[in-house]
Amino acid sequence: MPDATEPRSPIGTSPEWEALRAHHAEVAPRHLRDLLVEPGRLEAMTLDLPGIHADLSKHRATPDTLRLLAEVAERAGLRERIDAMFRGDAINTTEGRSVLHVALRAPRGEVIRVDGRDVVADVHEVLDRMRDAARRIRDGEWRGATGQPIRAIVNIGIGGSDLGPAMVVEALRTRTDPDRIHRFVSNVDGADIDWALRDLDPATTLFIVASKTFTTVETLTNARTARRWLVDALGEDAVARHFLALSTNEAEVVEFGIEPANMFGFWDWVGGRYSVGSAIGLSVMLAIGPDGFDELLAGFRAVDEHLRDAPFERNLPVLMGLLGVWYVNLFGASSHAVLPYAQELSRFPAYLQQLEMESNGKSVTLDGQRVGWSTGPVVWGEPGTNGQHAFFQLLHQGTVLVPADFIGVVEPNHPLGHHHDLLVANLLAQTEALAAGRTAAAVRAEGVPEALVPHKVFEGNRPTTTLLCDRLDPRTLGSLIALYEHKVLTQSVVWGINAFDQWGVELGKALATRIGPELDPASTVDPDAAHDPSTAALVRRYRSRTRPDAH
């Protein structure tokens, strides 16, 4: 059996890549105007998953491209890597860990073993405890220190311990109880927690401290501030009724002052950015209820099964990943836009920024060699139609190629149908305009003065994916997230990199720890001896402040 962790990017070295490159030379000069009308294209380049219709036909690609890309994926060992992930092999080689977010949504009774232990049974034990706590808090059975029910839930976490739950709660806000407040505090900037707590009543506020490691400085700083705010109002004993912890690190949770009974655990085989289906999703469960959370997990599971079972040529997350490779490595694209035409998905691009960029922003292969090809692009986006009045100018007429995902829904979560028709009309218009453009002849035919013609021409040929969801419900959202998770896996395998570590965040953290004490006006450290001239001058400038220090 091939070693699933063996680095073997096919880029540049395999016959499959050579075939793809030759094919690219034929396809790249062709215009989407012509490609789009080819017979059979729509059937070959659209896919239906439960609740999600995916249209890949507005790509600068043909059905042959998808076949050749699938062959590249086979050559890269994607099949073996998927199997290894589901088996619980330690495919996160630099940290020696399994990568088992798929186990978080495995059905009760399925068995996946890590070091001989059935992790699916562990997952369901925690889910049951989460359900019980969520029911008690939502029903008002759980009382705060003064005997009042909980009215505000503040999740304190950062990165994967914030972005996933914050994005999902926002996306499903129409399913939340309008009488309960859900807030997310992440930034160490005091403005974040100061503002979040300003109008809250300690007696009815529950804090959820979410941190995989429970050592993240931002989260612990915010959690200590929250603790002080609570204790100042209600006394030390209140902590047990107002603080929950979500973590893999029981010792640190206890050290902070939260009892194990108020902790919901997960495991080192859940990456932070892949953790919203774990205990990290507790604030989601509190917002949409245990049944809604089950639906979310079911949506994840549907795509997990699709990843495992569908042939690569008809496998949506694999094709999304491979089309990304196609643009990055053969068209030279360096960014990718995600444009949700659903206001509720306003945090989805930010969520994907961590998922994709922390996973695939790497320049070293699994065996430690410098890559000889580009890897993860910059991911960005804003909800439509806002983006249209901001950066779409560049998408249509700029000099860079930005492949984009347009995400829309058929049935809105509000009664304003005329708004929704207008929104969807814009989505369709934009993808059509990006593909077809507008020729000089068409511009002239409208009587535009000759001097303005070049300004009004749209080259078109700008590729997009359309994901049209039946509606935005927990199940569909779970599926959407899983699509991108597995897209990331696919790309990492082709690029030969590890999508599951994040060493690149360490250096800045270490330097901040060093610089922190130097900012004290009484510090005796000479900035010039410790830093480059720019940093030293900035340290001196900040050190000379007159603001009294308050903690």
Ligand SMILES: O=P(O)(O)OC[C@H]1O[C@](O)(CO)[C@@H](O)[C@@H]1O
């Ligand atoms: O959940 P923790 O351990 O507080 O970590 C928060 C985030 O910090 C990182 O480790 C680095 O930014 C992320 O990967 C993670 O999601």
